[in-house]
Amino acid sequence: MRMAELSAEAGVPVPTIKYYLREGLLPQGVRTSATQARYGDSHIRRLRVIRALVDAGVSVAGVRKVLATLDEPPHEVADLLGAAHAAVAPRGDDGIPLADARLLAERLGFRPGACEPERLADVARALDSLNRAGFEIPPDVMTAYLEGVRTIARAEIAGVPVDTPEEAVRYVVLGTALAEPLLLALRRMAEQFAAVERFPSDT
Amino acid sequence: MRMAELSAEAGVPVPTIKYYLREGLLPQGVRTSATQARYGDSHIRRLRVIRALVDAGVSVAGVRKVLATLDEPPHEVADLLGAAHAAVAPRGDDGIPLADARLLAERLGFRPGACEPERLADVARALDSLNRAGFEIPPDVMTAYLEGVRTIARAEIAGVPVDTPEEAVRYVVLGTALAEPLLLALRRMAEQFAAVERFPSDT
DNA sequence: GATTATTGGATAGCTTCACTATCTAAATTA
């Protein structure tokens, strides 16, 4: 199919597709001449993935990394996760003290070397941000956070399909990035229910 | 204290402080003459909150809403949450079908009217995004998501301090916004642990 | 009291990001 059809099919404007091609998010089509190329279903699928990632809040640079990981996946699941996380996690100026983050890691079931230092740094940065705002998370709430994310992460990893590597890669990489907005939205919803439960005073 | 000291104290450049004043994030100081004003500790504290929110990924417009809520809080905790959520949640072009989101709401313990329609729409948008990418969350994983966010939300709401209204407001409004990066970071860390647990094949 | 530094306020500029528009020559289609 040609550019115009690809655009119609995926619901993405032609100039935007050209932009994604330039940025290396979308692979070139098959050239049929000096000024013509053909695109296939894989381009449609990839465009859908790109749009989903972008509107999940992933930056174009992040999308490029995610797609690169999909195209050339590491063999170990842990490395796969690492790559997906690196693409999605906020960029980090380093040098943050990791002590508090390490404590939380231990409570999660830390085993030395089980987790990329960058993930620890992400946690440390989030804690630091809370600190600098003068906000403290009550111990019980922190315990619930750990409990909650453990439940979530265990199920996610248990759900990794093992039949074909392609499926596993897709699941891990996209699941990591695309589930974030869902989790945050579910949390907000759950908070409202919990609030009504505890403070049933509203009209 | 004067502008320069405020800047030094809070670690925020003078032009940025002026910008926040212009944008109405920071209240004006007490004028001592036509071209002078004094700032107090409340300005330092507020600056710290602003920076924390900004680097938690909240937009300046969102920060303005959060601070407005802190300054003039609704009386009902539910409304407080609503305001905080509205400030933080992604802006929504509406018109998304809410059916699937409603189903999840029921599984969370939905009671009619317990949740702002906008929160339902947030969930619906996230689901739609996943759909359009052709990504499906396995039922067991979705169940774990609901379980996890319920655990988290219950603890958060249980932790709302009831001694003074100011504290409650601060807790709800800032906790909502500032805990998001922490939760995502903890999830990533937990995923890596879970991956090592299930796939211990790495070196 | 004279001089130097600082401030509030206004306005304009910068950088990044994610697109969007325009142009050209070649190629396809009618």
Place this chain on the structure above:
DNA sequence: TAATTTAGATAGTGAAGCTATCCAATAATC
């Protein structure tokens, strides 16, 4: 042959979040 479409290059746009520059008026210092 004439009209349309395309790849590729280059440039422009608009929002967001600062950052820089001026100015006249005030404060601080000598």
